Amino acid sequence: MQPSTDIPETAPDDPRLARWLRSEPDEGKPGVVLVGFPSDEGVKRNDGRAGASAAPGQIRRQLYAMTPDAEDSDRFIKLLEHTNDVGDVPVSGDLQADQLTLGTVIARYLEQGIIPIIMGGGHETAYGHFLGYAENGFATSILNVDAHTDVRPLKEGRSHSGSTFRQALEHGSQCAETYLVAGLQPHAVAASHLAFIDRHRGHYLFRDETNITSISGLFHSHESDRLMATFDMDAVDQSCAPGVSAPCTNGLLPDLWLTAAYLAGRNKQVTSFDISELNPEYDRDGQTARLAALTIWQFMLGLSQRS
Template identity: 50%
Template sequence: MPDARVILVGFPSDAGVARNGGRPGASGGPAAIRDALYKMTPDARSPEAFAALLERTVDAGDIAVSGDVEADQHALADTIAPWVGEKTVIVLGGGHETAYGHLLGYCQAQRDVHVLNWDAHADVREVGASGAHSGSPFRQALEHPSGHVRSYSVAGLHPWRVAAAHADWIRARGGRIAWGADLDRAAIDAFIHPTPRPAMASFDIDAVAAPEAPGVSAPGVGGLSPRLWLHAAEACGRARGVGSFEVVEANPRLDQDGRTATLAALTVWHILRGLAAR
């Protein structure tokens, strides 16, 4: 893929969601996102740059998963390690255990990375007795012995879904937190701006208000509006320091009228629109 600028790859696993007590079905996320995304046209307001980017965008398909969380995360890392830092990678999840496999790709490539997560949950829980899960990826990444995952920032958090000890754990490591209720367009831009380079942006669709995104692994109440969510996606796409992205936790098994899959696909669309504007 020497001429590719953007590479899409699917991670059709939700075994980590099951370990975390969530609702299974996110393994169908990559297929559902693609189905919605490929029905969308380039931005009609400025189609030339968007279309030019699509000409250099390659879909590498899904990695083969086994249901073994750790093995599948390493398989994702093996797949993307040659691309991180060289191409813009967009991973379609899958549960949020996707993130650890994604970040392992940077560790394997011996490249430093900073993390910007958009999520209702902090996802820095301890690894359980049964192993890694969808609530533990960023703790695992920050504790990886390579030290290549340099910092972690998270925006969109619900204070009733985050243990105070976990918020303290993030801050003690120099991380930044933005609560969902405090976010507007200006606050989103201000949160993205100081993110060190290079960065990975993770978009967990359960941060969006439940009526707009009912098909998720861990539903909640009081999330972000789609307008703010998509603004964050496009702003991260425009940010030159962000080198890879992921969209996770879309669960087509529990979706209604395909609205969550469409929103997840629109998240990718807005990332692409931001990239086209660089």
């Protein structure tokens, strides 16, 4: 797995993240890794717009061109010195096999105490992400920021981007201790989906209930030692994120979305993070890709400020 971008080198007095993310960590083993999962087979199965498989490369282009935090550059650069982009997980189109492969990759990092940041791909990414916990036998809560619950049944016995959290909650390992989801659109969620979450002692917030206070509360509404964070870009209003697999009318505004990513980074219980459903084929001037990259930047900012 090797990342590739065509972001040029920058001047010494104007460093960009590419300087660190392209290089091996200064002290050997990284504390944070970026991993791409260029799959959208699950989106196709769920009747979404194909194209999310191209997302990791576009996210890198935008992220690599960003600068370290100008307000507290020392701490941000210290994090970058322990961060490595390890490239994309190779995918075959066999979704179940690809998710297992992603799980094995993530399991290795979790076992070493390394925080993986996963760039999807469709939201089937999150199930492969979860399998990393299951492979290690690590119990975790799952926090999802999303317009949809993604607890639909399998289709003809096959997983898809909308079945992710049903699969996690029903996994034989029982490693998914609870499920927390914020940003739901009432016109895009069936009552049976909410009943399923209730049966599994989960919590959910609709779009008009989702604010900084309520999201902060979700971070403290579980008893797990670990928290897997997953951010689906279709939660963001389509005026700000047109390039997604399922555009969202009246979605979250970027300031709330980005603050949620920052809070996830700050929270010591968050041991992994993924972002999914960027679809470059439908993007406008790279607007959604930049937002995806800035979401990761905000998460990293939070990580850099963990005490």
